[in-house]
Amino acid sequence: MDDYLIRAITTNKEIRALAVKSTNVVREAQERHQTTPVATAALGRVITGALLTGSLVKSGDEIVLKIEGTGPAGKIVADANQEGEVRGYIENPNLDLYQTDTGKLDVAKAVGAGELSLTKIMRMKEPYTGSVPLVSGEIGEDLTYYFTASEQVPSAVGLGVLVDTDLSVKAAGGFIIQLLPDASEETIQMLEDNLAKVSSVSKLIEAGMTPEELLEELLGDMDYRIMARKDVKFKCRCSRERSYELIAGLGREDIEETLAEEGEIEVRCHFCNNTYTFNKEEVEELLAELEAKEKGIPEVDTDQIVVEND
Numbered sequence: 001m002d003d004y005l006i007r008a009i010t011t012n013k014e015i016r017a018l019a020v021k022s023t024n025v026v027r028e029a030q031e032r033h034q035t036t037p038v039a040t041a042a043l044g045r046v047i048t049g050a051l052l053t054g055s056l057v058k059s060g061d062e063i064v065l066k067i068e069g070t071g072p073a074g075k076i077v078a079d080a081n082q083e084g085e086v087r088g089y090i091e092n093p094n095l096d097l098y099q100t101d102t103g104k105l106d107v108a109k110a111v112g113a114g115e116l117s118l119t120k121i122m123r124m125k126e127p128y129t130g131s132v133p134l135v136s137g138e139i140g141e142d143l144t145y146y147f148t149a150s151e152q153v154p155s156a157v158g159l160g161v162l163v164d165t166d167l168s169v170k171a172a173g174g175f176i177i178q179l180l181p182d183a184s185e186e187t188i189q190m191l192e193d194n195l196a197k198v199s200s201v202s203k204l205i206e207a208g209m210t211p212e213e214l215l216e217e218l219l220g221d222m223d224y225r226i227m228a229r230k231d232v233k234f235k236c237r238c239s240r241e242r243s244y245e246l247i248a249g250l251g252r253e254d255i256e257e258t259l260a261e262e263g264e265i266e267v268r269c270h271f272c273n274n275t276y277t278f279n280k281e282e283v284e285e286l287l288a289e290l291e292a293k294e295k296g297i298p299e300v301d302t303d304q305i306v307v308e309n310d
């Protein structure tokens with residue numbers, strides 16, 4: 001089954017609900033970054049949270065979800081857009097195994113105390129960042145607190161990642177439930193009762209629940225209408241061209257020095273761990289270009305020369 005996200009609203013217009021299955025996305029992140037189990041769980045939760053939050057912004061906008069804790073995990077970052085595309089990384093992918101007394105992966109211990117920030121990058125507007133202190137380091141609870149404290153939207157967020165014994169990702173997914181301004185006391189009570197029954201998201205995901213079934217579990221008898229359904233995937237924006245521009249930005253001296261030391265230049269993307277290697281000839285060509293630019297010699301791109309016949 002492919003990964004996808006649904007956004008729904010109850011027919012009484014009192015609750016907005018989102019749910020996502022992100023197993024393949026988190027699996028790809030684990031493979032790309034070669035994360036150990038607790039790092040997989042931490043990064044997977046941030047990626048799943050970013051997918052859900054990213055689906056709440058306007059088309060063309062994007063969000064960056066950042067967890068900066070004092071624990072050994074270091075910085076965890078994921079960005080996502082409304083198209084269901086996400087990418088992310090964790091500063092320390094090789095975390096030792098942290099387990100709670102009950103044998104669960106101890107994400108809170110790996111993350112530590114610190115801050116959660118959410119940046120909205122909007123077209124035609126200045127980016128906006130809201131941040132809150134981490135309440136538990138479990139990510140889901142921290143995002144719940146962010147929505148409630150920073151955006152004043154009472155919310156419940158559940159994020160779960162299940163890691164298999166062979167370190168691969170068995171299941172991942174999550175939900176966001178938000179109270180709309182007209183929510184009645186009755187609705188709030190019913191929701192609280194349902195949420196209390198859902199002890200672990202990853203267990204539901206492991207049981208093979210679809211996002212629709214997840215919402216049914218959370219919303220109980222409340223009818224809802226699905227407003228949007230989107231496939232979600234791990235997608236990075238890096239490219240060989242951008243990496244080339246990045247090297248060019250280093251300046252001639254640094255480039256020459258690295259080339260002399262390494263014999264080539266390698267650029268690694270934080271987000272997806274792809275590497276782009278430029279050999280001696282390619283770097284020398286770049287150096288010649290930079291030199292020409294410095295001397296003010298206009299660049300001639302032979303591909304752009306058009307020979308007209310008439």
Ligand SMILES: [Zn+2]
Pocket residue numbers: 236237238239269270271272273274
């Ligand atoms: Zn990349």
